[in-house]
Amino acid sequence: MVEPGAAKQDTAGGASGAQGERGSGPTPSPSSAVFRRVCLILGPAVFAFFAFGYQPPGLSFEGAAVLGTVGWMALWWMSESVPLPATALLPIVLFPLFGIERSGEVFSSYSNNIIFLFLGGFLLAAALEKWGLHRRLAIGIIRILGTSAPRLILGFMAATSFLSFFITNTAATMMMLPMAMAVITSVKEVGSEKPEEIRGFEKSLIFGVGYSATIFGMSTILGGTSIPFFISYTKDSLGIEISFAQFAGFAVPFALVFLLLTWFYLVKIRFRVSMKQIPGGRKIIDEEHRSLGRMSFEEKLVTGVGLFVSLLWVTRTWLVSPIVPEITDGMIAVIGAVLLFLLPARKAGTPRLLEWSDTTKVPWGVLLLLGGGFALAGAVQSTGLSQWIGDQFIGLNGVPALVFILIVVLTLAFLTEITSTGATAILFIPLMATVAVAVGQDPLFVMLAAALAVNCSFMLPAGTPPNSIIYASGLVTIGEMIRAGFVITLLGAVLIVATMFTWAPLMFSF
Helix, strand or coil: CCCCCCCCCCCCCCCCCCCCCCCCCCCCCHHHHHHHHHHHHHHHHHHHHHHHHCCCCCCCHHHHHHHHHHHHHHHHHHHCCCCHHHHCCHHHHHHHHCCCCCHHHHHHHCCCHHHHHHHHHHHHHHHHHHCCHHHHHHHHHHHHHCCEHHHHHHHHHHHHHHHHCCCCHHHHHHHHHHHHHHHHHHHHHHCCCCHHHHHHHHHHHHHHHHHHHHHHHCCCCCCCCHHHHHHHHHHHHHCCCCCHHHHHHHHHHHHHHHHHHHHHHHHHHHCCCCCCECCCHHHHHHHHHHHHCCCCHHHHHHHHHHHHHHHHHHHHHHHHHHHCCCCCHHHHHHHHHHHHHHCECCCCCCCECCCHHHHHHCCHHHHHHHHHHHHHHHHHHHCCHHHHHHHHCHHHCCCCHHHHHHHHHHHHHHHCCCCCHHHHHHHHHHHHHHHHHHCCCCHHHHHHHHHHHCCCCCCCCCCCHHHHHHHHCCCCCHHHHHHHHHHHHHHHHHHHHHHHHHCHHHHCCC
16 A cells, blocks of 8 residues: 655555655755745745636636645645645635635545545554564465565565555565565575676565555555545545445456566566575575464454455445445444454553554554545535636547547656655546546546556656665665666556556446
8 A cells, every 4th residue: 555655645554654754765855955945935826826816717716716725735745845744734724714615614525434444444554563464464475476586576576465455555665675685685695696697686576575565555445545535536526436345356457467567577578587596585484484473362353353344345335235324435444443442462561452552653644635635626626626627628529538548647657756646646636537528538437547547656766655665775776766667657557548448347337
C-alpha cells in the first residue's frame, strides 16, 4: 500500500510515516528550496486572484473561489511548501468563509466512509507488524519459491507484493530490503561468482523489492490515496459503488501480470541475471525462519481477525448486504479494528492485541489528505466548476477512446514522477471525469485509468517512497533508476491501456 513517504506522498497505508513528511532519500537541492518558497507565496496569490480579481466568464463567484482554492492547494502539494496533510485542511477554513459550503458540509467530507476503511486497514496493519505476522508471511513465501537466483528474486517480489496488499508500500519495502541486502552481502562475501553476475543479481533484487511494493499497492482499496479517492468519488459523483472485492477482482490480475513482466524485464533483459544458485541464500532464509519460532497465540488471533474481515469484504455485496443492508466496507474495517482492541494477548505488558499507544504508527496525515480531497471534489461539483471545466474541452469531442486514454495515462504516469501521487489523484481524477463527459467518453472508464496511472512512478527517488528507500540503500544510482524505471513506467502505461480495453469491461459496467 502506498502512503506518504520519504520524498513524496502517496499511497497508501500503514504503519510508517505520514504523508508530507520527508525521510530517507536525497537531500533537497537549493533550487527546490527556492521553488518551495516561491510556491508558498504564489498559492495564496492565485486564490486571491480568482476570489477577488478575475472571474472567468460563465463561472459563479463561488466557482471562481474554488478554482483559486484548487490552484492554491495544487501549488502547495506539488512543492510541499507545507506538509501535504496541512494543505488538505484549507477547505475547512476557506469554504465557509467565502460562502462556498457550510462548515458542517465541509467537516463531513473528513469523515467519509472510505476514510474509516483506511483507518481500519491501518490498524490491522499495525497489528500485523506489532506481532511479527507480516515477517512470517514474507519469509514463508520466499521459502516456497526457492533460492535459485531468478526464483529468489521472484520470491522477494512476491513477498513484498503480498505485504503491500495489507500494509503500506513503505513498510513493506523497509521490511524486505534488509533481508535482500543480507543475501547480497552473503553473495559478495563468498565471492565465487563473477563481479558482473553479482551486480546483475544485486540490481535486480533491489529494484524488484521497490517496484513490487508500488505495483501491488495499485491492487487494493487500501493501497494509497488514489484508489480509495477514486472509489469514493465514483460513488458520490456517479452513484456507482465499487466494493473491495470487485476492485480486487479487477486489479489483482492486472498487478500479477505487471509484476511478472517487471520480474522478466529485470532478470532477463535489463540486468541479465546469469547466476544460478545463491551462495548462502538458503541458509540466510532458513535462519530468518528459525528465528521466528512457532506461531504465537497473538499471531493466530490477528490472522483470524484478518481472515474474518477479508471474508466480509469479499462477500459483502452478495451475502452480507441482503442481511445487513447498511453495512459498508468502512464499517467492516472498523469492526476488525474494534476486535483488535478487544481480543486478549498473553504477552506480558500488553493485555490486548492492540493498545491505543499502538495508534502512534497510524499515518493520520493520509486520512486528512483524503478528507481534503473529498471536500475539494465536492465543492468543484456543487459550484458548477466541474461543468465549466468540461465546457473548455468540448472541442475534443469525438477523439477516439484509445487515443484519449493513452494520452491520459502517459501524461499522469510521467507527471506523478515529480508530484505527489495522492495530490495528483485528488486534483486530476475529478478533472478527468469532467473532461471525459465533454469529449464523449465514459467518466468511470477514464477515472479508473487515471487512478492506476498516477501510481506508475518508477524513474526517480521522489516518485514513490519505495523508490526513495531503494535509492537511499546506496546500491543503485540515479542513472540506473531512470533507465530501468523509464521502461517499467512505459510498460505499466501500456498494460493499463490494454487492461482497460480487455479486462475492465468484464468487471465494470461502462
